[in-house]
Each structure stands twice: as C-alpha cells, then as structure tokens.
Amino acid sequence: MNNYITEFETLFKDVLENEDIVLTNETTATEIDEWDSINHIYLVVEIEKHFKIKFSSSEILQWQNVGEMIDSVKAKKED
Amino acid sequence: MLFNSFEFFIFLPIVFVLYWFVLNKNLSIQNILLLVASYVFYGWWDVRFLSLIMLSTILDYYVGLKIHNTEEPKKRKHWLWLSMGFNLGLLCFFKYFNFFIDSWITAFNSVGIEMDPFALSIILPVGISFYTFQTMSYSLDISKRRLEPTKDFVAFATFVAFFPQLVAGPIERASNLLPQFLKRRKFDYYLAADGLRQMLWGLFKKIIIADNCAPYVNDIFANYGSQSSGTLILGVIVFAFQIYADFSGYTDIAIGTARLFGFDFKRNFNFPYFSRNISEFWKKWHISLSSWLNDYLFTPLAIEFRNYKKHGIFTALFLTFLISGLWHGAGWTFIIWGGLHGLYYIPVIYSKKRFTSISTNKKTSKKEEYSLSDLPKIILTFLMVCLTYIFFRAASVADAFGYIKIIFTEIPLWPSSVPYKSLFFIAVVMVTEWFQRGKEHGLQFNEDSKVPVYLRWTIYILLLLTILVFSGQQQEFIYFQF
Numbered sequence: 399m400n401n402y403i404t405e406f407e408t409l410f411k412d413v414l415e416n417e418d419i420v421l422t423n424e425t426t427a428t429e430i431d432e433w434d435s436i437n438h439i440y441l442v443v444e445i446e447k448h449f450k451i452k453f454s455s456s457e458i459l460q461w462q463n464v465g466e467m468i469d470s471v472k473a474k475k476e477d
Numbered sequence: 478m479l480f481n482s483f484e485f486f487i488f489l490p491i492v493f494v495l496y497w498f499v500l501n502k503n504l505s506i507q508n509i510l511l512l513v514a515s516y517v518f519y520g521w522w523d524v525r526f527l528s529l530i531m532l533s534t535i536l537d538y539y540v541g542l543k544i545h546n547t548e549e550p551k552k553r554k555h556w557l558w559l560s561m562g563f564n565l566g567l568l569c570f571f572k573y574f575n576f577f578i579d580s581w582i583t584a585f586n587s588v589g590i591e592m593d594p595f596a597l598s599i600i601l602p603v604g605i606s607f608y609t610f611q612t613m614s615y616s617l618d619i620s621k622r623r624l625e626p627t628k629d630f631v632a633f634a635t636f637v638a639f640f641p642q643l644v645a646g647p648i649e650r651a652s653n654l655l656p657q658f659l660k661r662r663k664f665d666y667y668l669a670a671d672g673l674r675q676m677l678w679g680l681f682k683k684i685i686i687a688d689n690c691a692p693y694v695n696d697i698f699a700n701y702g703s704q705s706s707g708t709l710i711l712g713v714i715v716f717a718f719q720i721y722a723d724f725s726g727y728t729d730i731a732i733g734t735a736r737l738f739g740f741d742f743k744r745n746f747n748f749p750y751f752s753r754n755i756s757e758f759w760k761k762w763h764i765s766l767s768s769w770l771n772d773y774l775f776t777p778l779a780i781e782f783r784n785y786k787k788h789g790i791f792t793a794l795f796l797t798f799l800i801s802g803l804w805h806g807a808g809w810t811f812i813i814w815g816g817l818h819g820l821y822y823i824p825v826i827y828s829k830k831r832f833t834s835i836s837t838n839k840k841t842s843k844k845e846e847y848s849l850s851d852l853p854k855i856i857l858t859f860l861m862v863c864l865t866y867i868f869f870r871a872a873s874v875a876d877a878f879g880y881i882k883i884i885f886t887e888i889p890l891w892p893s894s895v896p897y898k899s900l901f902f903i904a905v906v907m908v909t910e911w912f913q914r915g916k917e918h919g920l921q922f923n924e925d926s927k928v929p930v931y932l933r934w935t936i937y938i939l940l941l942l943t944i945l946v947f948s949g950q951q952q953e954f955i956y957f958q959f
Contacts, residue, residue, distance in 0.1 A: 435771050436826070439779045439790055455780050459621050 402468045409448060413440050423465030449475060478521040480730045481683055481951060488518065489734065496738060497664055504661055511635050511738070518640035519604070526602035529567060534637045536563050537612040541619045541626035541633075553620055560616035564609040571601055576807030604644035606804060610769055612637055615651045617773055624652055632658035641734040645727055645956040647745040647765035654740070662739030667924050672736025674937075678920040679729025681940050684948045685902050686722035690715050691952045693896045698870055701880045706887035708894070709880055713863050715896060716870050718903045721750060723955045724763070729918055748914050750862075750907070751847055753854040755821040758862060766804070770797050791826050795819035805869070810877060814868040821861060847914075898947065 407421045414432035427433040433441070442458055445451075445467070451474040461467050478484050492514045500506045520527050540560040544553050569577075615633075618624035627633050636655045642648075697704055697712035704712070725746040732742045749762035759767050775797040782789030795816070802815025847855070864881075871877035910919045920936075922928055 435776055435779070436790055436794075438776070439783050442780065443783050443786070455777065456621075458780050459777060460623070462623065 402471060403464075405448070406445075406464060406468060409444050410441065413437060413444050421464050423463065423468065425464040426462065445471065451475065478518050479951075479953065480727065480734075481680060484521065488514075489737075493737060505631060507662075508629075508631050508635050508658055511640075512631055512638060515635065515638040515640040515643060519638065519643055522603055522644075523600075526605075529602055529605065530608060530638055530643075531634075533564060533567065533609060533612050534634045536560060537616050537637075538626075538630055538633045540616050542628070544616065544619045545626045557616055557620045561613060564613045568605060568609050571605055573803075573807045580809075607646045607648055608637055608643060610648050610766075611650075614648075614769060614773065615655075618651060627651075627655055627659070629659060639735070639740075641731040641738075641740075642742060645724075645731075645954055646763075647728060647731065647742050648769050649742060649765065653743055657740050664739065668736050668739070671921060672733040674920040674922070675729045675733035675736070675918045677733075677937060677940055678918055679726040679731075679733060681944060682722040682726030682729065682906060682919075683954070684944050684951075686899060686906060687719050687726060687955075688948065688950060688952045689899045689902070690719035690722070690896065692950070693894075693899065694719055694870070698872070698876075698880075701876065701883065704883070705890050705893060706884050707889040708892040709884050710889055711892045711895065713866050713870070713880075715899065715903075717750070717859070717863050717866055718899075718907075720866070720869075720955055721746075722903075722906065723952075727954045727956060732918075744917065748910050750859055751855055751911065751914060752858050753847060753851050754825070754858055755818065755861060756825050758858055759818070766801070770801055770804075774800060787826055791822065794822055794826070798822075809874050810868045810871055813874060813877070814865050817865045817868065902943075902947070 403421055403423070407419060410419045410421060410430075410433075411417055414430065414437055416430075416432050419430060427438065442453065446453065449471050451471065453470060453474075457470055461470070478488060492510070495510055496507060500510050516527055516530075519530065537560055540556050543556045547553050547556065615624070615626075619626050632655065635658055636649070636651060639649075639654070694712060694716045697708060698716075701709060701712075728745040732745070735742050743765060745763060745765050747761040747764065749758055752758035752761055775793055778793035778796060779790050782793050785792070796819075798815040798819035799812055800815070801818075802811040802813070805811045805814070867880050868874070868877045871880060906919065913919050913921065916923075920940075922933065
C-alpha cells in the first residue's frame with residue numbers, strides 16, 4: 399500500500415504542479431487547493447497511463463478519497 | 478409567500494416562537510412543524526402545485542430506499558432512471574414544453590413546411606427547478622453509494638420542502654442538510670443574531686438596490702432601439718448589480734432564516750464580482766447550482782470523454798454550460814448566455830497553465846485573497862460577465878444582438894438618464910462587501926469583534942431606515958421564474 403501512496407504522490411505533484419502535496423489514504427479533494435474537477439480528470443488519465451489500467455466510469459464516480467482510488471488500482475493490478 | 482412581504486413578517490415570528498418555545502421538547506414534532514410551515518409558505522402562493530412537491534418527495538424517498546436495498550446493478554439503474562425520469566419529466570413538461578414545440582415549428586417553417594403554432598397555457602410552478610434538482614441529487618448520491626437513505630419520512634420531506642430554500646435555493650445536498658434534521662438543534666445566540674444580520678443585509682440589497690434598479694433596467698431593455706450606446710452600457714451594468722442584489726439578497730435572507738432555526742446552509746455566493754477570471758467567477762456565483770452541475774453533469778461527461786484530453790474536457794464543459802443556460806429558462810437567449818460562458822473557458826483549458834474547474838465547494842484559502850492591484854482583472858472579468866447578461870436579460874436573441882450592435886457601432890456618449898440614487902447604494906454595498914470579503918456576508922461581525930455595540934446598532938438602524946425611506950416598488954425575486 400505504501401508503495402502506491404508514494405507513486406500517487408509523485409503523480410499528484412506532477413499534475414497539480416505543487417511539490418508540497420502529502421497524501422494519506424484519507425486525503426480528499428477538499429484538502430488540496432489545486433485538486434478541482436478539471437484537474438481530477440487529468441489525474442485519472444495520468445493514473446490510468448502510469449499503471450496501464452482502465453477504470454470504468456462508475457468506479458471513478460464512487461471514489462471518496464485517495465485510499466479508495468488506490469484500492470481500485472490495486473484490485474486491477476492484482477487481478 | 479415572498480421574503481419581502483408583510484405575510485412573511487408575521488409568519489416567521491410565529492413559526493420561530495412555536496419552534497423554540499412551544500415544541501422544543503420533541504425533535505419529530507419540531508420537524509413536523511417545519512414541514513407544515515413549509516407547505517403553508519408554498520401553498521400561500523399556489524396550493525395546487527404543492528402536490529408536485531409531495532409527489533417528488535414520496536417518489537424519491539421510496540426510490541432511495543429501493544436503490545439502497547438492491548445489489549443488482551441493473552435494478553439499481555432502473556430505480557434511478559425512475560427518479561430521473563419523473564423529476565426531469567416534471568421539469569420538461571412545466572418549463573420546456575412550449576419552448577420545444579415552438580422551436581420545432583420554427584424549424585419546420587424555416588425549411589418551407591408550414592405548421593400552425595400552438596401552445597398550452599402552462600404555469601411554471603415556483604421553485605420546480607430547485608427542488609427537483611435537490612431530490613435528484615439524493616437518488617444520485619445513493620446510487621453512487623455516497624449516501625445512506627433515511628428511514629425518517631418527515632425529515633426527508635422537510636429536507637425537500639424546507640421553506641427558507643424551497644423556492645430559489647440554495648440547492649442543498651442531502652449529505653449536508655438531511656443529517657441536520659435528524660439531530661437536536663440547539664439555540665445559539667451568536668448564530669441566530671448573525672442570521673438576523675444576514676437577513677437584514679439581504680433585505681437591504683433586495684429592496685434598496687434590486688427593486689430600485691428594476692424599473693430603470695426594464696425601461697432600457699424594452700426601448701433599447703431609441704437609446705444611446707452610453708445608456709445601453711450603463712443599462713447592462715446596472716442590470717448586473719440588480720441581479721446580484723436580487724439573487725444574493727434572496728440567498729442571504731434564506732441562509733439567515735435557516736440560521737434562526739439552527740440550520741447551516743452551504744454558501745451560495747462568495748462576492749462573485751470581485752473575481753479575477755471566469756473560473757473564479759463560477760466558483761463564487763450561485764455555488765449550489767454550479768457545484769450540482771459540476772458533480773452530476775460535468776464530471777461524469779468529462780470522465781466519459783477523458784481520452785480526448787483537452788477537447789474532451791472542453792466539450793464536457795461547454796455542454797454543461799449550455800444545459801446551465803437551459804436550466805435558467807426555456808429560451809435561446811439563456812442557451813447563448815450559457816454558451817458564451819463556456820467559450821470563455823477556451824483560454825483557461827487550452828493554455829497549459831493551471832486548470833481550474835467550473836466549481837468546487839472549497840473554502841476560500843489564503844491564496845485566493847485578492848487586493849486592489851487585481852482591479853484591472855476584476856473589471857475585465859466583470860465586463861465579460863456583463864456582455865453575457867445582455868442575452869440573459871433581453872427578450873429575444875434578435876433584441877440582444879440589436880442591443881450589442883448599438884453598443885459597438887456608436888460612440889458611447891454620457892447616458893441620457895443616470896440612476897444616481899441606485900448607483901450610490903450599489904457603491905455602498907460593493908465597498909462594504911469589499912472590506913468584508915473574508916467573511917460570509919456583508920454584515921457579519923466575528924464573535925470577538927471589536928466593533929462597539931452602539932456603532933453596530935447605528936448601522937442596523939441606518940439600514941432599516943434606508944429600507945423604509947428608499948424602498949423601490951416591490952418586485953418578485955428574479956430567480957423565482959427559473
């Protein structure tokens with residue numbers, strides 16, 4: 399899990415252009431200024447590219463925090 | 478019942494006293510009181526249309542439970558479609574039927590097929606665009622597993638019909654408002670007093686600015702052909718302040734009223750005319766609608782189109798704005814208004830700087846603080862918004878283009894009539910709100926504020942006296958028609 403968090407953190411820093419971002423499983427969009435609805439789409443695209451996976455739309459719409467995003471990636475990678 | 482009416486002035490204290498001093502022992506009875514009061518508030522305007530609210534309430538209450546208790550994705554979808562179909566069906570019939578028929582016939586006539594125009598005389602039920610959006614968000618959130626349905630029918634019905642926000646929002650989400658109906662509310666003197674101050678500020682904006690600007694603006698837009706360019710420019714600027722004072726004034730009264738009863742609504746306006754760019758404007762103007770559209774329309778669309786990168790995001794955004802236009806009114810003027818705002822996002826999306834969205838529910842952070850050095854950007858953004866208002870306010874698309882043509886083809890001379898009194902009060906409100914821009918409304922004092930009591934009361938009394946002396950002729954709230 400820790401590995402995923404670090405990889406996510408790098409992606410977030412890159413897309414949101416903010417080096418100070420620190421992620422935990424409980425982090426939500428409201429806590430990071432740059433994480434708004436347009437950037438969210440870019441994050442999804444980058445995560446899919448990075449992990450070479452494809453989410454379903456309904457999966458994406460159910461995420462509530464970073465932990466749930468990571469769970470989705472894990473489920474796909476470890477299938 | 479209008480907030481700025483004598484009836485409301487009587488109604489509110491009665492409900493307040495019953496709520497806090499007579500029925501304060503029992504939560505369910507308090508909720509029943511609020512529900513009955515809300516139905517009286519709405520029924521005062523038109524009893525017949527209460528049945529629509531009740532139907533929408535019963536349906537979404539039931540659908541919420543059904544979706545939650547079904548695991549099968551297909552069945553969950555069917556229940557969701559029932560809720561969406563019913564609510565959008567109501568909206569389409571009452572709000573858009575004549576518009577679609579009209580546009581259809583015009584399209585046929587333009588290709589040479591003659592069709593007789595016909596229209597049903599449909600009255601638009603007040604608040605329908607607001608409460609249908611509120612109930613739809615409940616079913617949508619449950620279907621996305623973001624919310625647990627409630628089993629307390631009265632609490633749910635009151636959440637849908639709660640009178641401070643029933644007719645023109647804020648469009649509350651169940652996740653914020655519904656839990657507040659399920660737990661005991663405590664009377665908090667500071668919150669209640671702040672609620673009263675916010676109501677006073679809202680009334681001032683509505684009665685002094687919006688109602689006084691209305692006749693001036695109406696006259697200019699009705700006879701734009703015989704006006705000079707300068708007058709037309711001033712006309713749309715005054716309209717910008719009229720609609721802001723009208724709608725944010727309404728919202729202040731709504732939020733303040735809710736606070737009197739111990740409820741906390743989400744913020745709906747965050748001093749939007751101080752925005753430095755268009756995406757900031759949409760984070761500060763009618764936040765409850767833009768965040769609704771953001772969550773239930775823009776985001777799903779953008780996710781669907783995500784492989785097309787920026788083009789996908791722009792398409793999703795443009796469609797969202799077109800629909801936002803249509804939400805405001807069944808007319809091409811509103812669709813063009815929305816489309817223009819969508820086009821304003823082209824530089825935001827295609828310049829590879831920071832991407833900012835149409836809306837988020839974030840609190841203002843320190844970074845967002847603006848200063849007077851931002852004034853050129855603030856004015857430019859305001860003028861861009863004003864240009865779209867010409868479509869928003871004009872009676873038809875042809876009128877809007879006629880209006881714009883005069884503005885841009887004639888040399889702007891000093892306007893023939895200037896509403897100095899209104900401009901003075903607009904300046905008072907805008908300067909006050911500038912200094913209060915870190916707070917929730919123009920008349921908020923912190924709990925530990927150093928402003929002495931005598932000075933506060935002087936301000937309240939001055940505002941009240943101004944309302945008594947300078948009130949414009951009572952006008953309905955603009956957003957009641959949407």
